[in-house]
Every structure is written in C-alpha cells, then in structure tokens.
Amino acid sequence: MIRVLVADDEAMIRAGVRAILTTDPDVEVVAEAADGRAAVEAARRHRPDVALLDIRMPAVDGLAAAEELRRVAPSVAVLMLTTFGEDEYIDRALTGGAAGFRLKSGDPRELLAAVHAGADGAAFLSPKVARRVIAAYAGARTGRAAAARARIAVLTDRERDVLTLLAGGLSNAAIARRLFLVEGTVKAYVSAILARLRVRNRVQAALVAHEAGLTGDEPAGPAAR
Incomplete structure (x- = not known):
C-alpha cells in the first residue's frame, strides 16, 4: 500500500485529489494539510511514502516545504502539484529535492502514475514540464x-x-x-x-x-x- 499526504490550501482541490487517488486500491491517503508547515508536521507524524504538495500555500509554500522535508523526512518522495508551469518554479522544485512535478491541468491518470513512480523511487514529470526541462538542458548542454x-x-x-x-x-x-x-x-x-x-x-x-x-x-x- 502506498501512503500519501495531500497538501493544498483549497479544500475542493484536496477532495478532488483524494477522489482520484482512492480509485487505486494500492493507494491510501493518510493525511491532508492546508499549508506547507502543516504538511511538514503531518509528514513527521504519518511518514507517508509520497507527499503531494501544492506550490502556492499560505504560511510556508510547497517549495519551502519540499526543501524542509528533504531534511526531516528524506525517505518521503515529494511531488509538486500545481497550476503553474513557469521555469522558475520547475527549477526551484527540482533543485529543492522534488522527485516530480505535475500540473493540475494534466490527465488524472498522470497523478496515479506520478504517485506510483515516486513510491518506487523513480521520477515523474508532466509532459509539459518535461519539455521545458529538456529544452533548458539542450540549450545549456x-x-x-x-x-x-x-x-x-x-x-x-x-x-x-x-x-x-x-x-x-x-x-x-x-x-x-x-x-x-x-x-x-x-x-x-x-x-x-x-x-x-x-x-x-x-x-x-x-x-x-x-x-x-x-x-x-x-x-x-x-x-x-
């Protein structure tokens, strides 16, 4: 069973993500949080396999929470979940230790694929994000x-x-x-x-x-x- 933490400041988004995840019998949502600080505390208490973090949250945003989780709970695979695809967010998320980056506008099946990839120790990038990373890599190669x-x-x-x-x-x-x-x-x-x-x-x-x-x-x- 893959244990997942969902962190987003919008309750409807959390409910939607939970609904998608619960369609997979191998995935269990063990905790939810409405801001980055609460997400870090929930990860400490529940020790999920995967943490889905929204980027823009109050108090402590998802990017800062991802960096903190790499220090306090390094075994947790952090996946960024966001509506934003700007390069600055992608770069900070990946350099901050995130194992993947998924846009909320993507196919719901991507979310399940990302969770399984993170739990299995692999990385996952939404196709749009992957194209940005590859383009940046090619330009600087x-x-x-x-x-x-x-x-x-x-x-x-x-x-x-x-x-x-x-x-x-x-x-x-x-x-x-x-x-x-x-x-x-x-x-x-x-x-x-x-x-x-x-x-x-x-x-x-x-x-x-x-x-x-x-x-x-x-x-x-x-x-x-």
Missing part, C-alpha cells in the same frame, strides 16, 4: 557537458550502468532485473551515485547523466563483465 563528464568520471563501471538506467526512468526494481542484481544492492548503488555526484535526488542525477551523454547505450549484462 554545450557549456555543461564537459563538467558533467568530469563528475561521472569518478563512478565505477557498475555505478555508470545503474546511472544510465536511472536516467532512462527505470525504478530500482527494474534496474535490478536488468542488471541481475538484488534491489537492495541497487539502492546502495543509487545512494553512492547521489553522494559521488553531489546531487540530492534521482532527477538531478538523471540530468547530470543526460548532460554527460550517458544515455542511449544499454549497459552490459553480467556476461560482458
């Missing part, structure tokens, strides 16, 4: 590619294999199956990769991988080792 390649140079061959699959959007379980490893070993590799690359989460690690060109070729299996 020339200047950042060399720096990114230098960052991944410290990784072992197996860590590069894991990073390649992580950048392709695979979950820990899927990476484990692809590389014939146990999931716990993959989690250890991912933690090591985040530390070596000096990034906060999988989204940031994936962006470094893309900047370095570490995508496209399939990692070698055990027979090639």
